[in-house]
Amino acid sequence: MASDQSEGFDGTSIPDPPETEYDVLDAAIDDAGAVGFVAVGDRFDPALRYLTRFEGPERGYAFVRVPGKSVLCAPVGHIRAAEAQFHGAVVAARVGDPAGERAAAVLDDERGAERTGSNPGSVLVPPTIPHDAAVYLERGGYDLQSTTAVAEARVAKSDAEVDAIEAVQRAAAAAVRDAERLLATADIGADGELLREGNPLTVDRLKRATNAELARRGVTDAGNTVVSAGTGTAASIGDTERATPDTPIRAGDPVAVAVSPRGPHGYHGSLARTVVVDSDGGWDRRAYIAAESALDAALAEIEAGAVARAVGREADAELAAFGFDPARASVTAGQPAPGHGVGLSRRERPLLNDDVALEAGTVVAVEPRVKDPEQGTARLSALVVVTADGYERLGDREWSFAPRE
Amino acid sequence: MASDQSEGFDGTSIPDPPETEYDVLDAAIDDAGAVGFVAVGDRFDPALRYLTRFEGPERGYAFVRVPGKSVLCAPVGHIRAAEAQFHGAVVAARVGDPAGERAAAVLDDERGAERTGSNPGSVLVPPTIPHDAAVYLERGGYDLQSTTAVAEARVAKSDAEVDAIEAVQRAAAAAVRDAERLLATADIGADGELLREGNPLTVDRLKRATNAELARRGVTDAGNTVVSAGTGTAASIGDTERATPDTPIRAGDPVAVAVSPRGPHGYHGSLARTVVVDSDGGWDRRAYIAAESALDAALAEIEAGAVARAVGREADAELAAFGFDPARASVTAGQPAPGHGVGLSRRERPLLNDDVALEAGTVVAVEPRVKDPEQGTARLSALVVVTADGYERLGDREWSFAPRE
Numbered sequence: 001m002a003s004d005q006s007e008g009f010d011g012t013s014i015p016d017p018p019e020t021e022y023d024v025l026d027a028a029i030d031d032a033g034a035v036g037f038v039a040v041g042d043r044f045d046p047a048l049r050y051l052t053r054f055e056g057p058e059r060g061y062a063f064v065r066v067p068g069k070s071v072l073c074a075p076v077g078h079i080r081a082a083e084a085q086f087h088g089a090v091v092a093a094r095v096g097d098p099a100g101e102r103a104a105a106v107l108d109d110e111r112g113a114e115r116t117g118s119n120p121g122s123v124l125v126p127p128t129i130p131h132d133a134a135v136y137l138e139r140g141g142y143d144l145q146s147t148t149a150v151a152e153a154r155v156a157k158s159d160a161e162v163d164a165i166e167a168v169q170r171a172a173a174a175a176v177r178d179a180e181r182l183l184a185t186a187d188i189g190a191d192g193e194l195l196r197e198g199n200p201l202t203v204d205r206l207k208r209a210t211n212a213e214l215a216r217r218g219v220t221d222a223g224n225t226v227v228s229a230g231t232g233t234a235a236s237i238g239d240t241e242r243a244t245p246d247t248p249i250r251a252g253d254p255v256a257v258a259v260s261p262r263g264p265h266g267y268h269g270s271l272a273r274t275v276v277v278d279s280d281g282g283w284d285r286r287a288y289i290a291a292e293s294a295l296d297a298a299l300a301e302i303e304a305g306a307v308a309r310a311v312g313r314e315a316d317a318e319l320a321a322f323g324f325d326p327a328r329a330s331v332t333a334g335q336p337a338p339g340h341g342v343g344l345s346r347r348e349r350p351l352l353n354d355d356v357a358l359e360a361g362t363v364v365a366v367e368p369r370v371k372d373p374e375q376g377t378a379r380l381s382a383l384v385v386v387t388a389d390g391y392e393r394l395g396d397r398e399w400s401f402a403p404r405e
Numbered sequence: 406m407a408s409d410q411s412e413g414f415d416g417t418s419i420p421d422p423p424e425t426e427y428d429v430l431d432a433a434i435d436d437a438g439a440v441g442f443v444a445v446g447d448r449f450d451p452a453l454r455y456l457t458r459f460e461g462p463e464r465g466y467a468f469v470r471v472p473g474k475s476v477l478c479a480p481v482g483h484i485r486a487a488e489a490q491f492h493g494a495v496v497a498a499r500v501g502d503p504a505g506e507r508a509a510a511v512l513d514d515e516r517g518a519e520r521t522g523s524n525p526g527s528v529l530v531p532p533t534i535p536h537d538a539a540v541y542l543e544r545g546g547y548d549l550q551s552t553t554a555v556a557e558a559r560v561a562k563s564d565a566e567v568d569a570i571e572a573v574q575r576a577a578a579a580a581v582r583d584a585e586r587l588l589a590t591a592d593i594g595a596d597g598e599l600l601r602e603g604n605p606l607t608v609d610r611l612k613r614a615t616n617a618e619l620a621r622r623g624v625t626d627a628g629n630t631v632v633s634a635g636t637g638t639a640a641s642i643g644d645t646e647r648a649t650p651d652t653p654i655r656a657g658d659p660v661a662v663a664v665s666p667r668g669p670h671g672y673h674g675s676l677a678r679t680v681v682v683d684s685d686g687g688w689d690r691r692a693y694i695a696a697e698s699a700l701d702a703a704l705a706e707i708e709a710g711a712v713a714r715a716v717g718r719e720a721d722a723e724l725a726a727f728g729f730d731p732a733r734a735s736v737t738a739g740q741p742a743p744g745h746g747v748g749l750s751r752r753e754r755p756l757l758n759d760d761v762a763l764e765a766g767t768v769v770a771v772e773p774r775v776k777d778p779e780q781g782t783a784r785l786s787a788l789v790v791v792t793a794d795g796y797e798r799l800g801d802r803e804w805s806f807a808p809r810e
Contacts, residue, residue, distance in 0.1 A: 044449030046463075055628075058451075058750045060533065077742065128465065130533035132551070146537070204623070211620035216613050220628045221620060223460075223667060262628060337482065345463045 100133025505538025
């Protein structure tokens with residue numbers, strides 16, 4: 001925490017956004033005999049972020065690709081930002097101009113003399129393109145063909161993308177390490193509650209302090225941080241319990257801290273750690289070792305060509321071998337998969353229960369968890385990039401059951 | 406900054422998510438003679454957040470309304486979170502089940518015996534429903550009718566929504582106030598550069614410190630914070646310049662700090678302040694007074710029934726009266742409108758260049774800005790809720806040209 005780290009200024013540097021390669025998209029256009037590709041979405045659409053590197057507004061805007069050329073239909077009020085961020089042609093949308101209508105006009109312009117009257121050809125679109133945009137394109141005479149080319153191109157990361165993710169992961173590791181330090185150096189009250197400066201250290205306070213450290217390192221928590229202690233959880237997105245932010249943390253509680261911060265370039269990190277202050281070596285210790293073993297077992301399966309679901313099952317099997325109910329910790333009980341891809345989305349394909357082969361370059365967070373409504377949660381994660389014959393670790397390689405000062 | 410505020414623990418409490426009223430939606434279904442309403446989206450869709458209060462995953466999920474009953478088709482791995490957060494019926498989607506297909510099945514179930522063979526009726530959908538979901542509903546025999554009922558229902562806020570926004574705005578004000586303090590208490594180096602602990606205070610450092618304060622107060626910066634000093638900008642979403650994070654802040658620089666944090670309930674605040682350390686009373690002072698006057702002039706126009714664009718024009722006219730080129734600061738030069746609605750979106754309708762009447766209950770950030778490529782930026786904002794005969798201020802009511810300690 002900043003209080004004893006001078007002002008907590010930190011030199012963590014986050015790289016600029018990677019460049020996007022459009023080869024896969026051009027190949028898909030060519031394969032389909034299409035005239036181009038259109039995506040429409042807003043700043044929260046990771047595919048559009050990938051295609052444009054543009055941090056757009058909440059309103060919909062359009063990206064158009066014709067072979068060899070990219071065009072961004074930027075919304076009014078964002079032209080200069082688009083020109084600074086996007087490596088392609090920027091055309092302005094008129095006020096109130098629907099993004100799909102503008103995209104159809106750009107396609108018409110780009111095709112120019114090639115256009116043959118009533119049959120302008122077919123256009124590739126993602127299956128989730130907004131319905132109104134699809135209708136505008138169809139009204140423009142274009143046949144729509146659905147493509148998953150962009151989703152597929154996003155799975156394997158370029159070196160620059162891996163660097164972008166690793167920079168965020170370093171910030172994540174530092175923030176979680178600082179949360180450990182807060183726990184390790186807390187006083188312990190008469191009832192076992194952790195105290196800092198005489199005040200109870202609650203799950204919400206630990207969460208806020210962790211998020212403040214992320215901010216100091218130049219990344220945003222993005223509302224994704226989850227802190228749990230014993231059976232109380234400062235719930236956040238995707239967590240399964242109601243928020244109980246005032247839960248005090250006690251000695252002997254398994255304290256799980258999970259962050260998925262996002263850098264200014266849009267890429268995420270992903271890190272989960274569990275620590276226990278003054279453990280008595282009971283359930284929490286066994287759960288921790290089971291999670292650790294499950295993590296190792298899953299990692300040992302990772303290499304290009306391995307099936308994602310098989311990796312996840314290896315983690316579940318190891319939990320079962322330690323006497324924990326894998327069903328309780330697995331997707332069959334409504335729990336998330338024990339790992340997932342990480343990139344411009346916090347959680348993206350492949351999930352570790354998908355029946356797909358891992359590709360070299362894919363960045364995967366492996367995260368087994370043990371959860372018991374009577375005892376609490378233990379979760380540990382590793383972020384790795386898949387290689388031809390294994391994986392490389394990104395960011396933090398160490399963890400500790402007892403929090404480190 | 407936390408270094409001299411004990412540990413910076415802060416009691417700021419953020420209220421639980423407001424309840425959603427479905428009256429407007431039921432009326433729209435009734436008016437259209439439709440059997441129900443379907444929305445499909447992911448966790449970043451503010452309309453879906455409004456309808457469900459569910460912090461869902463990145464994958465698409467569906468909300469179905471039939472008169473008097475709401476159903477959430479929750480994705481696998483998020484059932485318990487959905488049950489905890491959503492006030493309605495939760496049904497599980499099967500793995501790989503497209504959200505649109507599941508929504509059609511829910512509609513079929515809900516209509517039950519009413520269903521009359523090949524003509525199940527029409528369904529209202531937002532115009533931006535994902536195209537694949539629209540196709541699944543159509544395959545299910547439903548006619549789709551586009552509706553803007555949800556967008557309209559979101560414009561005027563309930564008291565609970567205003568409370569949710571005001572809590573975030575208080576955190577925003579405290580964080581920006583802390584940035585002021587960092588500036589006010591900095592040392593000044595030989596070349597006029599601001600120093601803290603002997604290190605230059607750059608725009609990026611000030612941005613990180615501001616975001617850390619937001620985190621400590623229980624809200625996320627959400628990647629929205631923009632800090633500029635002189636002509637250098639630590640750019641973020643929607644800003645018009647390239648990032649120059651290492652720009653040192655100097656005495657005499659107009660320093661603009663703009664935040665749009667988001668609370669755990671999903672609602673945003675919005676605050677912009679400009680301060681100058683040791684101003685020599687030149688361009689920066691005039692720009693500040695012009696922005697202040699423009700803000701006052703725009704606020705004086707606000708009441709239920711006033712036209713949003715007229716409010717924005719009042720700000721522009723005042724800037725012109727002070728000798729600043731309103732075109733440079735206005736939408737005609739590709740700049741954002743001088744204000745916008747605030748809610749589950751950081752920027753939402755009405756923009757202050759829309760030709761619509763303001764409704765009582767709408768929360769609006771009024772934010773005139775003066776921008777000069779040679780001099781820098783001055784921006785000031787007020788967050789207000791529109792009332793029948795004026796407005797009420799939310800959060801911070803004060804500002805200062807010289808940063809306060």
